[in-house]
Amino acid sequence: MMETISIDELLRRNQLSITDSRKKILELFQANNGAMAHSDIEKKTDEKFDRVTIYRTLQTFVEKGIIHTIPTPDNSVLYALCKDDCSSTGHHHDNHVHFVCDNCNVTYCLDSVVSPEVNLPGGFKPKVIDVVVTGICKNC
């Protein structure tokens, strides 16, 4: 089970000042429990924040390891909250399995599912394994 810390505390721990946009965007990620695209965030904040602010906020969060990007089959840019085991210096994706629902289009971050071993041809040294599963999710 995860330790739950407040949004303010999360920001503080990452040496980020506590601002409306950052709080709101983190709230969205927590409420959503799925992945979001930049455009999702714009819509869900009712265009309350400048597009540029959202870009910069997401970038900051990625740098701090608060969220991570998800590679998707259609190459859209998605973001999701990192769990505790995400380091804060850029080593994201580690051992994450992502699930994209064909039907409702929600992307899940299945942190409990550990990426499997992959047998690579000789000479290839793996560092990070990203797994993206597409299919039908548990709510569809």
Place this chain on the structure above:
Amino acid sequence: MMETISIDELLRRNQLSITDSRKKILELFQANNGAMAHSDIEKKTDEKFDRVTIYRTLQTFVEKGIIHTIPTPDNSVLYALCKDDCSSTGHHHDNHVHFVCDNCNVTYCLDSVVSPEVNLPGGFKPKVIDVVVTGICKNC
């Protein structure tokens, strides 16, 4: 071992007319043996073809199942040749393992490596599993 067919034959089999841009772009994919971004293709063709033509050619190839897109950790758009087991109606990615080299930045399509099984939580029904491995390749 793969059956090798000529570029002309490949285009003919897909009901595509044989044009300079299509031939040149397919040649690049065959010569490269790795994945390429739109910008790579522009450079390697010496800007001989219009940017729009390259977009349309890539799109046509994806639709026909000649190439497929690759999800990458940094969400850039990469394309690589499909092998025989790629259907021609949009079911790409199946069982592909892709390898992105941190050092030389080349992306390999490791078709001989079959995607492993992934144990999903109850209710999730997988259809396609994309695996992207990042690390150091055999030539670095």
Place this chain on the structure above:
DNA sequence: GTAACTGCAAAATATTTGCATCCTT
């Protein structure tokens, strides 16, 4: 000759940067 393909222009979309102002600490 006809349908398909390409190139150019331009529109639409997405992302980045600079700077003045405002807010957090």
Place this chain on the structure above:
DNA sequence: AAGGATGCAAATATTTTGCAGTTAC
């Protein structure tokens, strides 16, 4: 008060669309 964050304007980059001219068959 000082540094960081935001909003606006604008630059840059990416992708899509329309159409006229050209090419493959």
